Amino acid sequence: xxxxxxxxxxxxxxxxxxxxxxxxxxxxxxxxxxxxxxxxxxxxxxxxxxxxxxxxxxxxxxxxxxxxxxxxxxxxxxxxxxxxxxxxxxxxxxxxxxxxxxxxxxxxxxxxxxxxxxxxxxxxxxxxxxxxxxxxxxxxxxxxxxxxxxxxxxxxxxxxxxxxxxxxxxxxxxxxxxxxxxxxxxxxxxxxxxxxxxxxxxxxxxxxxxxxxxxxxxxxxxxxxxxxxxxxxxxxxxxxxxxxxxxxxxxxxxxxxxxxxxxxxxxxxxxxxxxxxxxxxxxxxxxxxxxxxxxxxxxxxxxxxxxxxxxxxxxxxxxxxxxxxxxxxxxxxxxxxxxxxxxxxxxxxxxxxxxxxxxxxxxxxxxxxxxxxxxxxxxxxxxxxxxxxxxxxxxxxxxxxxxxxxxxxxxxxxxxxxxxxxxxxxxxxxxxxxxxxxxxxxxxxxxxxxxxxxxxxxxxxxxxxxxxxxxxxxxxxxxxxxxxxxxxxxxxxxxxxxxxxxxxxxxxxxxxxxxxxxxxxxxxxxxxxxxxxxxxxxxxxxxxxxxxxxxxxxxxxxxxxxxxxxxxxxxxxxxxxxxxxxxxxxxxxxxxxxxxxxxxxxxxxxxxxxxxxxxxxxxxxxxxxxxxxxxxxxxxxxxxxxxxxxxxxxxxxxxxxxxxxxxxxxxxx
Numbered sequence: 001x002x003x004x005x006x007x008x009x010x011x012x013x014x015x016x017x018x019x020x021x022x023x024x025x026x027x028x029x030x031x032x033x034x035x036x037x038x039x040x041x042x043x044x045x046x047x048x049x050x051x052x053x054x055x056x057x058x059x060x061x062x063x064x065x066x067x068x069x070x071x072x073x074x075x076x077x078x079x080x081x082x083x084x085x086x087x088x089x090x091x092x093x094x095x096x097x098x099x100x101x102x103x104x105x106x107x108x109x110x111x112x113x114x115x116x117x118x119x120x121x122x123x124x125x126x127x128x129x130x131x132x133x134x135x136x137x138x139x140x141x142x143x144x145x146x147x148x149x150x151x152x153x154x155x156x157x158x159x160x161x162x163x164x165x166x167x168x169x170x171x172x173x174x175x176x177x178x179x180x181x182x183x184x185x186x187x188x189x190x191x192x193x194x195x196x197x198x199x200x201x202x203x204x205x206x207x208x209x210x211x212x213x214x215x216x217x218x219x220x221x222x223x224x225x226x227x228x229x230x231x232x233x234x235x236x237x238x239x240x241x242x243x244x245x246x247x248x249x250x251x252x253x254x255x256x257x258x259x260x261x262x263x264x265x266x267x268x269x270x271x272x273x274x275x276x277x278x279x280x281x282x283x284x285x286x287x288x289x290x291x292x293x294x295x296x297x298x299x300x301x302x303x304x305x306x307x308x309x310x311x312x313x314x315x316x317x318x319x320x321x322x323x324x325x326x327x328x329x330x331x332x333x334x335x336x337x338x339x340x341x342x343x344x345x346x347x348x349x350x351x352x353x354x355x356x357x358x359x360x361x362x363x364x365x366x367x368x369x370x371x372x373x374x375x376x377x378x379x380x381x382x383x384x385x386x387x388x389x390x391x392x393x394x395x396x397x398x399x400x401x402x403x404x405x406x407x408x409x410x411x412x413x414x415x416x417x418x419x420x421x422x423x424x425x426x427x428x429x430x431x432x433x434x435x436x437x438x439x440x441x442x443x444x445x446x447x448x449x450x451x452x453x454x455x456x457x458x459x460x461x462x463x464x465x466x467x468x469x470x471x472x473x474x475x476x477x478x479x480x481x482x483x484x485x486x487x488x489x490x491x492x493x494x495x496x497x498x499x500x501x502x503x504x505x506x507x508x509x510x511x512x513x514x515x516x517x518x519x520x521x522x523x524x525x526x527x528x529x530x531x532x533x534x535x536x537x538x539x540x541x542x543x544x545x546x547x548x549x550x551x552x553x554x555x556x557x558x559x560x561x562x563x564x565x566x567x568x569x570x571x572x573x574x575x576x577x578x579x580x581x582x583x584x585x586x587x588x589x590x591x592x593x594x595x596x597x598x599x600x601x602x603x604x605x606x607x608x609x610x611x612x613x614x615x616x617x618x619x620x621x622x623x624x625x626x627x628x629x630x631x632x633x634x635x636x637x638x639x640x641x642x643x644x645x646x647x648x649x650x651x652x653x654x655x656x657x658x659x660x661x662x663x664x665x666x667x668x669x
Contacts, residue, residue, distance in 0.1 A: 032116030086178025144230030150186035359434030428482035541575035545660035563627025572604035
């Protein structure tokens with residue numbers, strides 16, 4: 001395909017796009033509320049924070065259709081919560097949320113708080129901190145104009161259905177709290193209903209939110225909803241809806257197939273601002289949702305972009321062949337150093353292997369993304385350099401790790417991190433987008449993980465309240481899953497991390513963990529069981545005794561670090577505890593209490609609630625002590641550790657022996 005043909009093809013596509021764009025304009029929001037709790041001015045700090053959060057929606061909404069994040073500090077702090085209906089597919093969800101955010105910002109041009117959405121998704125942004133707590137305001141009531149028959153019996157059947165679905169949703173995971181189902185009402189009329197909470201609510205808070213919303217109809221707060229064949233209440237933290245025809249799909253649930261009864265948008269446009277924070281709307285059987293239309297234009301635009309790229313590539317390739325006598329330079333022909341053939345010390349010149357999934361960024365691109373590595377963009381700093389929050393030209397948020405010239409991480413470690421992470425694909429491992437290597441600059445570009453390190457929540461008395469036991473358990477289990485993936489013995493890319501610690505566990509918008517920082521990682525051959533080094537790396541308190549004393553490391557070194565990390569997560573204490581003018585290590589403290597049969601003394605007080613499963617927490621302490629045993633051979637491998645943590649397996653645990661550094665500290669004393 002030559003350039004002239006490309007241009008003709010693009011002209012035809014452009015004509016199609018113009019035609020479709022005119023015919024496929026997305027409908028207005030189904031509902032919207034512009035709250036009068038405060039206004040912001042254009043280009044203010046609040047406005048900037050809001051734009052930052054809304055611009056990342058399309059990429060940050062997780063696979064379960066949820067996103068929550070906050071940006072900035074009071075009084076300019078901004079919070080955003082987006083939630084898709086539990087049966088909506090991810091691509092539809094992201095399109096829906098992105099479009100809803102755009103329209104909501106247009107309808108509420110200077111309000112600090114706004115709430116709106118479609119049937120498939122809702123979004124709320126506010127100057128209040130709305131993450132992880134019940135929020136009933138702003139609100140929306142919706143109802144069908146048709147009356148139900150035998151109202152008392154209808155309401156009783158509806159109450160039972162909603163109570164059952166509410167219990168199911170509350171028991172859901174921290175990823176999804178959603179349930180939908182059907183019952184038969186009086187005169188054989190079907191009743192379909194769904195209920196949903198934002199997954200950042202605890203089970204108790206989800207139940208409380210749903211029960212309160214159910215009560216809005218029974219106590220006639222929504223007088224127009226009472227006795228109707230269909231109605232719904234939408235709060236930022238939870239919502240429910242019922243009707244006489246099915247209005248949800250069976251993507252994640254199984255129900256009999258019947259024609260849907262979608263809810264309609266309000267008849268007024270644009271929607272009026274709410275003085276009280278609430279809004280009413282009426283159902284209309286003729287309304288159809290606009291989701292399919294949202295996809296048409298973007299798909300065609302993608303086709304156009306691909307065509308342009310193909311044209312440019314073909315033209316450049318033809319030109320290069322002419323200049324090089326038909327020979328093309330291949331990135332794969334560059335020298336790639338085998339990790340097993342080099343020493344631990346930094347090499348002076350190491351080339352990065354070509355990896356298709358990685359982008360080799362220009363330095364100027366990353367300078368622009370970070371405002372020339374501005375201090376205002378700095379989000380972290382360590383022994384190897386500084387991490388900045390960056391925004392690429394396509395508005396994608398990234399974390400830019402710029403290695404210091406005086407960093408202990410040299411060319412070899414830089415190569416390790418690029419080569420290793422590029423080959424890793426796991427939900428609990430941070431994703432590397434690309435790198436930059438120009439002159440003395442060595443820069444890594446990661447996915448942006450919005451909530452920072454686990455240590456920032458775990459050891460902060462203001463933030464640790466968000467980590468109830470259910471969240472901590474999920475974090476523990478997810479880290480174990482990530483390590484199993486790294487240690488997989490059947491893989492040619494078996495990796496020992498060697499620097500597992502709380503600050504190297506990043507938490508995304510839903511507080512799900514991602515293991516990061518592979519600068520010290522080592523690749524093992526299929527039949528290799530351990531390695532040795534004269535250069536000790538890692539962080540104090542997490543280093544296994546055999547590694548600290550003899551420089552011997554293996555997958556059991558990571559198991560030891562994992563055990564220390566689990567004890568930190570359960571106790572809420574760092575591995576070195578400051579007690580008055582003296583210090584003591586966490587392992588010693590836990591072991592002493594274990595021997596006395598009083599491990600409850602080391603559990604974080606925030607976890608000592610009637611609803612917390614004490615036996616499960618103490619079992620996790622038991623597993624952690626097995627991981628930190630003195631002898632590496634006594635420690636279980638990560639797949640066994642994961643099985644020990646599994647709630648559904650009643651595996652009997654062996655008695656642990658003395659932790660490694662407890663033995664060492666006792667001998668020294």
